[in-house]
Amino acid sequence: MSSPADRSPRPASFPDIGAALVLAGLAQAALGAYLLSLDGPPLASLAVAILGSLETLVGALALKHIATRLARLAAWVGVSATQALAIANGLVLAMAARAAAGDGPLVLSPLATPLWLAGIALVVWGCSRRGEASAVRRWTRLEIAAVGLLALAAFIVRAWDLGHMPFVLSGDEGSAGLTAWEFRTGARDNVLSLGWFSFPSFYFALLSLGQLIFGRTTEAIRIVSAFAGALTIPALYALAREMLSRPAAFAAAAWLAAFHVHVFFSRLAYNNIFDGLLLILAAGGLWRGWQSGERRAFLITGLTLGLSQFFYTTGRLTPILLALWLALLALHRRPDRARLAGLTSMLLAGAAVLLPLGLLYVAHPYELFFTASRVSILIPGWTAEAAAALGTSASGLVVEQIWVTALGLTVGELQGIYYASGAPLLISLSGVLFFGGLALCLARFKQPRFSLWLLILAGTILAGGLSIQAPNSQRLLYLAPALAMLVVLPLEQAWIWAVAHWVRGRSAVLVSGAILLAVMMAQNLDLLFVRYFPREEYGSLNGAVTQEMIAILPAFPDETKVYFFGGERMGFASIPSLAYLLPDAAATDADSAQDVPADATGLLAIVLPEQAPVLTKLERRFPEGAGMRRYNRFGRVLFDLWAVGEAAAALPSISP
Structure with a gap:
């Protein structure tokens, strides 16, 4: 039976391709000339003009061998030559968006955002396969209702009395709100530039949507995080149900819905809550795509990978960790043409999203590391002084910080200016089950469904160890979905054992697991709402x-x-x-x-x-x-x- 990529569209004739090349090339050349007149980033504008001119020449001079190679490449990816042209032109439009946006708070041309979105749309359409059947297990109505109610409950927990818990609106939240308000007043309209603290402006544009509804209030800028946090719940369920049983997937999502650190940061106007959501969406798409070869799954991964770079610095870990996981996926299942074509589509979609921001970082490389450098122990001069004060070497200090961060999972109290809860990341029963899940993952590391969570755990601990105030709560937030999976893995194994060896006791095992889950959720909510918020020390x-x-x-x-x-x-x-x-x-x-x-x-x-x-x-x-x-x-x-x-x-x- 042929794979999806083998059923390639029939190549278009050269006259059709040539005409399309000429028309698209002329449009790009004209666009490049217009961008050059804006006195913006010259390299991006010049590249658009040159690429448009070359495309016109290829079509006008009837360079059939180039067109033929283009058609063959398109066939390998499993798309038509017309779609291949759409991909190429989409990437050029994404590049043009950078030139039209410029570096400042105001775009050089109102075409900036439309060019970016059009470029993404062209690449996604160009990489798509028509009539592709979904390999996802069908969701039942009961399942949809249960997950929907869980997501709603998660949102209520995150949005209830949002203006007073936390009681103080921190200076960082105020700065984010001021930057977002500039989108409302017209002082800023560039979603492809940088804003406060060198964070990409895209996040502040999202905050301004809350201000559009609630005005210049605390709730307006915090509600966006509440939505992002709540959306992580069904996203985790969708991934977990592909890897584990449905009861275990629901348990992981429910645990995350009540996890005290995740709930807390879902109540702040801070962009780190998006990193976990985008990590899970990207990992879910990659897992499904690798299992089935489904093109749309790879495209979801590409889009979310690109978007993950528009938020907090822990999002920089996402492409690194998924690249390592991809290597393990390839070892577990050798990639065929369908999966290689899917990976190509994933990279193209990610490039379309990331190009404007990536080109900005190329022009201003110090901005790429500015935010991370403010919270890193690797600041020149600081590490040596801190190490000397503690009687150790610089490398010894780094190792100690990594160790302290690891202790913050179950022993050490969380630190940081945002959330010093007086407790570790995992409390009581959650900590006990975490060690069981960790042991299971270590024993089955070669299986990708287990290795992913270990990679996220190791990467986050390493990154957290290189930052100040270890164990730092706002950096460890990135771990939240992985911790949910690790905590429920022992419950999943108990369920699997009962199904195989104790059929009559399945109900008892299920009820026992539900009770343990309810206890863990209650412990987390009690820590945050009963013990922390009444004595809140958030902010200075x-x-x-x-x-x-x-x-x-x-x-x-x-x-x-x-x-x-x-x-x-x-x-x-x-x-x-x-x-x-x-x-x-x-x-x-x-x-x-x-x-x-x-x-x-x-x-x-x-x-x-x-x-x-x-x-x-x-x-x-x-x-x-x-x-x-x-x-x-x-x-x-x-x-x-x-x-x-x-x-x-x-x-x-x-x-x-």
């Missing part, structure tokens, strides 16, 4: 000060003159969340009471605790004023207020 003390200012400043009249006494610790606008949530708020950073005019009326002074002498002088200078002390939720003093005039009259309206 300065962030808590800013959050309180955001809460009280709207109570004062618009004409109130605000003076902020932050000393050396912070300035009024040092935490971007204030600028995001209160864009019209303004204050004067002051050092002494003398900075406030003696005849000032309607003033409000915000004084940090370490500036107590300033508060005393303000009270003496403006004895007619009134004061109030503001605390955080745990009774710690955040700052004192001293108000004069109408501002003093507004103090009673502020809730204690």
Whole structure:
């Protein structure tokens, strides 16, 4: 029986190919000339013009041998010559998108995003095979309903009271919100450039969709992560059901739905929650494609691989880990023509997505590593000093950090400015089952369905060990789907054993597994919502000060003159969340009471605790004023207020 790639479309005649080459080449040459007039990235513009001219020449000069080779190459991939032309022109359009986008927040041409999307569409259509049957096991209605309800429950857990848990909107979230808001105001429209902290702007464009619905609010920028986190649940189920039994797949998805680290980062305006989702989609497509030769599965992998580079730095691991896994897949099942053609399609689709961003990094290579360099222990000069302070060598420090990161899985408390939960990644029963799953994977490493999770585990621990604040929660988040699989593997093995050796006891095994799963889910939700959020330490003390200012400043009249006494610790606008949530708020950073005019009326002074002498002088200078002390939720003093005039009259309206 022939494989899908053997049933190749009949090559088109040369006159048809030649005419298509001429028309497409002329259009590309004209596009290249237009892009050169924009004074944007010259290499991309010039490449588009040159490739268009060459394509025109090939068609016009009747270079039949080139066209024939093109047709043969198309036949090998299993597509028509017309589709091959679509692929080539799609890649050129993706390259043109880079030239039309430029480097700044505003595109050089409004054609930038349409060119990118058109290029992706052409490549996907060019690589597709018509009438291809799906090799996926059919989903039952009950299965669809169960997974849908689980995904809905996961979203509710991630979106409930999103504006107050976490209570503080961190400075990083505020910066992300400000960048996203630029898409709403028209100050930014380039989704193919870089934004805050050198992250690709595509993520901030997604955040702006939340702002379109909810406005300039905390919920608007956090809801996108809640959706991404919830979508990871059915994505993991879809992959797991191809590798394991359906009960085990549902258990893995349910465990991830309640996993405390995954739920927490699904409630932040931070882009790392997308990395796990795209990893699972890419791995799922590759697994299905390799098992069946199905072209659309390879295309899904290619698209998600390309898109994975538009989010957090852990996404850089995805193509590396899947390349290693592909080698193991090839050892387990030798690739035939259908799979090699599928891999080619995968790479072409990924290239179409990634080309604009990749060419930007080629032009500005330091931007590729900027974000990672801010959190790496390999910063020049830092490693040697830290190693000396700990009495070890630089290499010894790296090994120690990797070891500490590994301990964070089940023993060491998670660190990081985002989520220091006071617990390891895996708690209680989850940790016990994790070791069982790890042992199973090690024993069956040669089987790709087990080796994938070990590769993800090893890669993430290594990357986490090279970063500061190990074991760092925001980097270890990448592990979440793999941990879900490792935790349920012992339950899966128990189910397999019962089916083979204890038919009458299958129900008992299934019920026992369900009870264990429910206990693990309850333990994770209890840690996050019952033990962590009530004592939340998310964000910095300065962030808590800013959050309180955001809460009280709207109570004062618009004409109130605000003076902020932050000393050396912070300035009024040092935490971007204030600028995001209160864009019209303004204050004067002051050092002494003398900075406030003696005849000032309607003033409000915000004084940090370490500036107590300033508060005393303000009270003496403006004895007619009134004061109030503001605390955080745990009774710690955040700052004192001293108000004069109408501002003093507004103090009673502020809730204690």
